Every structure is written in structure tokens, then in C-alpha cells.
Amino acid sequence: MSRSLRVTYLLLIMLPAAVFVSAQTREDSLRGVLAQKALPLEQRIPTMVRLAQTVFFNKDWAQGVRIYREALVLAAPLKDGQYRAHTYGGLLGAYYIMGDSIAARRCLDSAMWYARRTTSKKIQGYVQYMKGWMEVRSHKEIEAIRSLQQALALLEDEPAAAVTRLSVYGELAFVYFQWYDLVNIEKYTRLALAEAPRTNSPDDLVSAHQDRGSYFINLYRSNTADREALDSALWFMRRAFYIGQANRAKLAVPSSIPHSAIGIANIFLAFFANTDAIKDSINYYNRIALEEARATKQFAVEVGVYNTLGSMAFEKGDYLDAIGYFRAAVDTGTKDILHNKFDLSQSNLMLAESYERTGDTARALHHYKQYMTLYKAQFDEGKMNNARELEAKYEIAKKEKDILEIRLLAEQRNRQLVQARVLAGQKDRDLLAARYAASLKDKALLAAEYEKGVRQQALITANYKTAKREQELKVMGEQMTYNRNMNKIYAVLTIAFFLAGLFLYYAYRHRSKSLAQTKKLHDLELGRLKQEHRISMLAATLEGQEKERTRLARDLHDGLGGLLSGVKIELSGLTALTTDPQQGTIVGKSLHHLDIAVDELRRIAQSMMPEVLLAYGLGEAAREYCNGLKKSGIPVTCQVYHYKNDMDPNRQVSLYRIMQELVNNAVKHANATHILVQLQQSDTRIYLTVEDDGDGLDKMQMTRLKGAGLANIQSRVEMLQGKLDVQSSPGTGTSFTVECLTTAEK
Known part of the structure; x- marks a missing residue:
């Protein structure tokens, strides 16, 4: 891993959630905003989250976590889940940095739960980004890429989400830096460089230029004949350095300046000829990096500068100066909880060689052992990272192979299905043709038999109809006369029954409604009376309790309090009469206990009926x-x-x-x-x-x-x-x- 890549890795670890630590002025400004009593909850909670991040990264981890928890309590009454999702997202980053991965996982689950209860795409994308951020640090690169891509999809059309988008680009670039995937590194460092001006933050501009410079360093290493890539790397690193110096007062992360300076010094040291001008440039940027690193407590930068100065002194044969530089590198590196094992191992190796050149074999052996221990840990970690990288690439290739095999099987099945359908169609056509010919023959035979039957039926029907018609005409005349008379009687009876039924139904409905309404009014009045009685009884009970409390408080204060005060006065008179020191001590303790009893009595009386409540x-x-x-x-x-x-x-x-x-x-x-x-x-x-x-x-x-x-x-x-x-x-x-x-x- 290149030094620029290690610098990028350190920044990504120390700056979670794309929110950079601020100076004391920013903390004071945020506390001033929160001091406004009329500040709505919808503005107070995001302000508390920014204050928690500021305090966590600048002052005290525990205090920052407490402010996060207070923000969660304030957000509880709000129905929109975006406020608690945002707060839990910041809190999971804090817990992960503190080493509590279990608490970080719980916060992530809560953030995901509340993100599903808001319509804010910005907050949903932020939560997905934090999920990917934690997966990157848990060496789950495939899941991290999936989460970060989902975050980009949610943040794509959100104009106010430039900071989170920039952070997503940085995380994706970091993953591909680990895999040495130059195509994707170029893509995401380019997108980050285009997005950085939209955040109005010089820190974002510095970080984007540093990442872009790291890309060109890796591009030059893949093809050392490409001098333009080396020139571009140097240009972007210098640009990051100049932006940091020009905006020193506005930087939320002052450590950006020493990181840029040591990056430039390492480019000159690794890729340029060893001339006097190049040495002067290396010394110039190393001196700036060392001064700025000491001021901002960037131990990794200090170690890098000490190693560079020690190597140059070793090459000159100044072994005592080399020992001093390498000793300082070892001492500084052990202060950093996120120290780089490679840099620390090289410091111990060069320190051992320097001691060996001066003849101090005991110290040389000690630092050789330190070097071997760190080298083994680094080697094991490297093997684990390589195994994870190979496993991730294997999983991707396996998935692509499975997809191709599925598509091939689907195409074969489609061809077989088409052939089967063609054969079935031919058989169906032949069968239908045979059935159609048979049906034509059956139809002709049935038509002939039907014509014969129709003629015989017509003759019989004509004779029957003639006889029947005559009989019907006779009966019809008598029936018509009878029907007319009966219809008149039926009509009159039907009308009478209908009117009677209608009258009875109307009377029944009216009476039912009247009874129901009367019962409902009675029930309501009864319920109201019961409620008023219960409330009056309750009020009387509570009023009696409060009167009793007041009486007891007054009796305690005036009666027992006066009695205790009298006892105290009488005991105080014994102080002047007592000459024995032991007796004086006993009297003093008794007076002290009486003071405590009077205070406790006053507290009880105040709790039973506080005078402030009655007065103010x-x-x-x-x-x-x-x-x-x-x-x-x-x-x-x-x-x-x-x-x-x-x-x-x-x-x-x-x-x-x-x-x-x-x-x-x-x-x-x-x-x-x-x-x-x-x-x-x-x-x-x-x-x-x-x-x-x-x-x-x-x-x-x-x-x-x-x-x-x-x-x-x-x-x-x-x-x-x-x-x-x-x-x-x-x-x-x-x-x-x-x-x-x-x-x-x-």
C-alpha cells in the first residue's frame, strides 16, 4: 500500500459520517444556537447531533455520546423517523470508533428501522452510507459496495446531500484502492473532485485533491513510463497543500496540511533523482509536515517524517543522528492507537541496523525482535486482507458464471419447448382434419332423418290444433267473464290490505324509534351523573389528601420543628458549661444530628406541601x-x-x-x-x-x-x-x- 493510500485510509477511519471535527469556535456557536429557548425541535435535534460530533472528535468521547443520547430523548415525540435515524447514524460511528461494535450494530438496526419511517431520501441515503462505512471497516467489501451504491441511488436527486455523496465516493474509492482497481479508482476520485466544490468546505477540496493525487501515483506505478501521471500526482498534492494553507482559519481538519506536505515529500523521495534541489524540496516539505503534525497531533505524519530524515542520515553515515530520528519515530508511533504496523516495523528495523553500525548489539537485537513481531502481525493481516480480496473477487466471478449458466440452460429449454410445440401443433392439425370429415358425414345423415320426422310431426300437429282450437274458443268466452269479476274483487282486497299493513308498519317504526331515543337519553344522563359523581368524589378525596398533607406539613414544621429547635438551644447552652473535651465532642455531635433532623423535617414538610407552589x-x-x-x-x-x-x-x-x-x-x-x-x-x-x-x-x-x-x-x-x-x-x-x-x- 502506498504512503498516500495509507494517508487516505487514516483519514477515512478518523472522519466517519462525512462530518469533520470543528474548532472551539464551532462548538461555541452550536451551543449558542441551542441556548435559544424558542428553537423548534426539528432544528434543535440536528444542531445537537452536530454538537455531539464536534465534542466527540475534539474534546471527549463520553461527552459526545451523552449529547447523542440527549438528542434521541428529545426526538422521541416526533413522528417523522428522520431525526432519530440521523442521530442513531452518528452514534453508531462513535461507538465503532470507541471499539464497541455490538453497540454500533444496535444503533445501525435502530437507524435502519427509523429510516423506513420517513420520506426523506437524504436521511435514508445517509443511513445506507453509514451501513457501508461500517461494512468497509469490518472487511465486508462486497456488502459495503452494495450498500454504498444504494446510498448513491437515494441521494442522486437530493441537492442538499452533497456532503454525504462526497463521503460515499470516498468510501468506494478506498475499497477499490485496496483492490488496486484503477478504473473504478479513477471514476470515484473524479466524481469526488467534481462534487467537492458544492459542499463549500475547504476540507472537502483538500481531501478530494489528495485522493486524486493518490490515484495518479498508483497509475504511474503501473506504468513508470507515463511521466504525465507522475506530474499530475505532484500537481494534485501541491494543490491540496496550497488550498489547506490558504484556508487555514476555515479548516475543520487542520491535519490536512501535514498530510499534503508529507505526500509531496514522499513523491520527491520515491520517484525523483537524488539531486541537491530535490533534497531541498524534501527537507522543506518534511519540515512543514513535522511542524504541522506536532501542532495537530498527527502521529502517523510525524513517524513518516522521522523515518525519512533517519534514512537520509543513515545513507550519509551519520548513525547517531539516524538513531535519534528512528528512536523518535518509534516513540511517536506507539502513541497512536491507529499506528501503521508497516511504518513502525521499518522504524524498528532501521533503528536496529543503526545500533548495529555503532556496535550496540544488545539494543540492535531488541529492535530486531520488535521488527519481527510487527512484521509477522503485518504479514498475517496482509494475508487476511488478500484472502478477503480474493474471496470477494471469487464470489463476483462465481456469480457471473452462475448467471451465464442459468441463461444458457434457459435458452436450451426455450429451444426444446419451441420444437415440442411445433410437433404438437402438427398432430393437432391432423386430428382436427379427421374429426372434421367424420362430422360432415354424421351431419348429412342426421339432416335426412330430421326432414322425415319434421314432415310427420307437421301432419299430426295440424289435426290436433284444429280440434283444440274449437274447444278453446268455447271455454275462453266463459273464462273471460269470470276473470273480469274476480279481478275487480282481488284489486279491492289487495289495496285494503296494503293500506292496513303500511299503517301498522309506520306506527311500529315510530314507537320503536321513540323508545330507543328515550333509552339512549336516559343512559347518557345516567352516565353523565355517574361520571360527575365519581369526579366529585375523586376531587373531594384528593382535596382531603392535600389538606391532610398541608396540616401534617404545618404540624411537622411548627410543632416538631419548634421542639427540635428548642432542644438545640438547650443543648447549645451546655457547650459553654462543659469543660471536659469528650463531653464537648458528644454535645457537638448531638447538635449536628439535630441540624440534620431539622433539615430532614423541613425537606419532608416542603415535599408534602411546597411553599413555592402556593406562592409562585x-x-x-x-x-x-x-x-x-x-x-x-x-x-x-x-x-x-x-x-x-x-x-x-x-x-x-x-x-x-x-x-x-x-x-x-x-x-x-x-x-x-x-x-x-x-x-x-x-x-x-x-x-x-x-x-x-x-x-x-x-x-x-x-x-x-x-x-x-x-x-x-x-x-x-x-x-x-x-x-x-x-x-x-x-x-x-x-x-x-x-x-x-x-x-x-x-
């Missing part, structure tokens, strides 16, 4: 309650939007008790890492939402919850004449939403 309303009471839990170590966040505090006090108390019950359930049973309490008012409607990212609930747990704790909450919601919505499934957390009016309906 539900919004401030909810904030104070959540802040108290947060101080005790419980991860609770409270958000209050547009709350006007115009709600009936009794209804505020009921909503406060509902919030307490839901938060306590989440703390005790959900195993949540974050709980969100949100109170929002829209005109005369109040919305209270309590969400957590805990274990979630399955159907059996939901049934038990409805039969126990949820019954108390449901009864309070009915007393408020409101609605309760529960959204939960195992592993995705739980969301409770209560909706009611500020005043009771009349």
Missing part, C-alpha cells in the same frame, strides 16, 4: 423540585415554556403530584441516566411531559403499571378532565405526557 405557581415549584433532586445526584432537567401561572391552584397541586409520582418512578425503577421534565402552556392548554432514557417498559410491565402506580396518576388526570399518553418500549426509555386545560370545563 407550578412552574417555579417544578424547577425547585428538579433542582433539589439534581443537587442530590439525580440527573434531572426541568424545562418550562410559556407558562403564565393562570391555572386554578387546586389543579396546579394535582399536576405537581403527578410530576412527583412520575419522577420518583423513573428514579426508582427506570435505571435512567437522564430524566427530562417539561412544562409547556399553549393558550389555555397545559402540557406536562416526563421522559427518561432508561430500560423502558414491555407490554407485561405496562399492564402491571396500569394496575398499580399508574392508577393514582390516571385518577388525577381524570379529575383534571385531561389526557394521559404513555410511549415506551424496552431499551428506548419511557415518555409520559399529560394534557389538560387551565380551568375545569363547565
